Amino acid sequence: MAAPRARLGTVEAEGSSGRQGNSGVEVVVSSDPAPPAPLCPHGPTLLFVKANQGKEETRRFYACSACRDRKDCNFFQWEDEKLSGARLAAREAHNRRCQPPLSRSQCVERYLKFIELPLSQRKFCQRCQQLLLPDDEEKHHKHQIVGDISITQLKRPSQLLYPLENKKTNAQYLFADRSCLFLVDLLSTLGFRRVLCVGTPRLHELIRLKASGDKKSNVKSLLLDIDFRYSQFYMEDSFCHYNMFNHHFFDGKAALEVCRTFLQKDKGEGVIMVTDPPFGGLVEPLALTFKKLIAMWKEGQSQDNSHKELPIFWIFPYFFESRICQFFPSFCMLDYQVDYDNHALYKHGKTGRKQSPVRIFTNIPPNKIILPIEEGYRFCPLCQRYVSLENQHCEHCNSCTSKDGRKWNHCFLCKKCVKPSWIHCNICNHCALPDHSCNSPKHGCFICGELDHKRSTCPNIFTSKKVNKYCLHRWGEGGYEGESKSLKFYRAVRKQKQRKSNKMKMETTKGQSMNHTSVTRKKKRRERAHQYLCS
């Protein structure tokens, strides 16, 4: 049987959510003591199950936690598969071969030698992405070399290294300066003295840069990231090679202790965790990891502080709101739109800011977080939080209801605010896109058919193959570039369809009934894409 591995990452899973329909690959999270998972080069693998609608659970299998493409890590093992001693040994050898060529302490040693060199001898190989010591030069003489590496350059490795943009593993999208500066200023305004940066190398370097230039600030930062190249630039106490999908420290206990010490210093006072995981990643393993980091922080707390939470900023697209809040009910989503540098769609263009779907989820009370007025945010005294200018306070919902930065409209029949592009459908009994199909799961959730929620808040959202095909296209497979293309395509199709349907359909206004003809399967599929991309 072909391994279901190829589609991994197309679905996000919820072992405990009680799937009801559709099929997909789910992460299995066992509350019982489970046998230890086999190891791939990226640490313990995750257990997955391929689930099919209406069928008993099928065979479970282990696959890599970090790579969503088998080209990057092709580990696959059935849960009940017995491996021969020879195969186990071959796997161990393979795992060892895949580890970085230098140990963490060797990297530090090299770095210390490097900064002692005169400027004219400080070289960086672009091809190998490596700082070179004089003895290395011979090996790299045919490669593209950058010389005169200054201390300033060493302090900004995210500008020296090229970003690893492969969507299914690193998805290294770096903050645009203004977002990064906003975060640094916010962290210091909020009084944090230590920042655990999980997958935020640019934030890490900016915090350190600011601290070195400003004696008063002195904020400390520890970076945990899977990108080993960063270990060339930092001492052991400021970088750990880490996998955030399985809480694996590649350098073992010593690195774990670095993290523990950092979290527990000053009895855990003054520390915050900031994370910006690859958006194609699975929410559940991330949440489990963050809970482990929270537990590590908690161990250092005194009994009287047991009610306290580790402050967190989790940066992720807004449409994961319900999913993140499922795991962290105290989190709320801020309106601030996070911009990226090497990102075709969301960087700050010449024509002004394009809407970024990336937000900050946090357990810090939103009234403490001031969003920049000059970037288009205002304070809503009724909600006691900063919101986008277009996000107007709805007196009926008593809230600033927009999630995507556009002005939403209140629907009296649905008794809530809805996206501006939606109109009320009397057949479905709720608001939807004008060209939606009333034939899709009637009156209920698009994915599981339940009546009490919509697709966007469905607990099974990522167990649907079709929906996730688009999701992956958007955030994983096609990634950012793919998304811009697919968005353009779907927007064009949608416009065309809207024009057509405006002609064909009887006039519909909010609250009036709509009549739809049945649609073909192809049309339905497209509508699902629209619904997803526009929801």
Ligand SMILES: C[S@@+](CC[C@H](N)C(=O)[O-])C[C@H]1O[C@@H](n2cnc3c(N)ncnc32)[C@H](O)[C@@H]1O
């Ligand atoms: C979306 S980027 C965030 C970068 C951030 N915006 C910045 O500018 O500092 C994702 C980051 O997570 C890291 N990453 C990807 N997969 C990871 C994993 N499994 N474990 C730890 N870090 C990972 C990438 O190397 C990258 O630095």
Ligand SMILES: [Zn+2]
């Ligand atoms: Zn792996």
Ligand SMILES: [Zn+2]
């Ligand atoms: Zn080289």
Ligand SMILES: [Zn+2]
């Ligand atoms: Zn409001």
Ligand SMILES: [Zn+2]
């Ligand atoms: Zn409303």
Ligand SMILES: [Zn+2]
């Ligand atoms: Zn409605």
Ligand SMILES: [Zn+2]
């Ligand atoms: Zn309808």
